[in-house]
Amino acid sequence: MTNQDEREERADRLRERFEDGPAADGSTTDESQSTPSETDMTEESGDPMSGGSEGAVKDRPSVLMYLPEEIRQELDIRFDELNAQHKRQYGEALEKNRDYYPAVVEAGLTDKDLKEILDL
Template identity: 35%
Template structure:
């Protein structure tokens, strides 16, 4: 009976080692892999640290330098309705891009950065912000 347990433990260790090697090869083969499986923050949907449904960019060194995770964070406290609209727009753009075989739109690196740059470059931004402050929007 102890031989059976020893055989089971050896088999389990072999499977664990094989799995570890497979993941290590995958990581080494694609250093730009942006899949995020460890992050569970829900505040990120509004621009926070991360989100289980978005991509991480952990290995991506393009764009404005290094990993998205290494950048300063800016929290946005949005009303639920605005947050839902934001996520809906992202999901639609991402889905359309994938259906058109244009690849994934990464939430933080592409969508949020593009959204903020578009707003900052807008000639109407100052007027929009003042109207928001004054309750006219």
């Protein structure tokens, strides 16, 4: 699939999501517009720190962070380094949203080693 095809597919998904919008009574019909509670996340994965790895990334709650440019660059460089190690060890790439970002946050919150969390 080309980059153009991927962009068009993403645009179509976004268009479908936002064309439906909320119902007239204020209720929503799209489950993605509601945020699961911490209890729901814990029940799904059994561990709130695991990030719910069984489900799709799009089913997880999202967090938008504004990072200084230097930190963002270092985050990207570190991802590239760890991704190369992971590819050599397991023959497959890490995914930033599914694997890397949750591991970075978990490492920061629990003082665990990032490589240990990613199984490197």
